[in-house]
Amino acid sequence: MFDLSGARVLRTRGRDAFALIVKACRRDVPPARLYTKMKPQNITVDIENKAMQITWDDAHVSIYDFTYLRRACPCAECQPWKEGAGAPGEMPAAVRNAVGELKAVSDVQPIGGYAIQFLWASGHMYGIYTWDYLRAICPCGEHAGKT
Ligand SMILES: [Zn+2]
Ligand SMILES: [Zn+2]
Numbered sequence: 001m002f003d004l005s006g007a008r009v010l011r012t013r014g015r016d017a018f019a020l021i022v023k024a025c026r027r028d029v030p031p032a033r034l035y036t037k038m039k040p041q042n043i044t045v046d047i048e049n050k051a052m053q054i055t056w057d058d059a060h061v062s063i064y065d066f067t068y069l070r071r072a073c074p075c076a077e078c079q080p081w082k083e084g085a086g087a088p089g090e091m092p093a094a095v096r097n098a099v100g101e102l103k104a105v106s107d108v109q110p111i112g113g114y115a116i117q118f119l120w121a122s123g124h125m126y127g128i129y130t131w132d133y134l135r136a137i138c139p140c141g142e143h144a145g146k147t
Helices: 004-026 066-071 131-136
Strands: 040-046 051-056 061-065 108-111 115-118 128-130
Touching: 051 066, 061 066, 061 131, 115 131, 128 131
Parallel strands: none
Antiparallel strands: 040 051, 051 061, 108 115, 115 128
């Protein structure tokens, strides 16, 4: 279990941190800068408090609110500009307003040792969250969604 006071802080900061992710997308950051090569040492999923904690191999700790993660879904449906549709960073309203809900810890599925996938209660499950992406969107005060 982890310190839930951190998760509470995240919830109040969530909106600002998310705006920063969108800005990062608009800046067209070269992929090399987003590539961190960090790996999680430990992932804790807290269904009750709707938060996931990653302890990285450099000992940094990231705490993500489920809704924050759902809205940051990197799939082409949620980030249509990846396929050339719409302006970069312009998410469909359904994504901006989506709520992240998971029914069980098993709704977080590891993918090939480099990513995880969320089986959201809404049925959405297309986003592949690589370690690099998760590290890049770390909402802590130090990173705040910046690379
Ligand atoms: Zn998606
Ligand atoms: Zn961080």
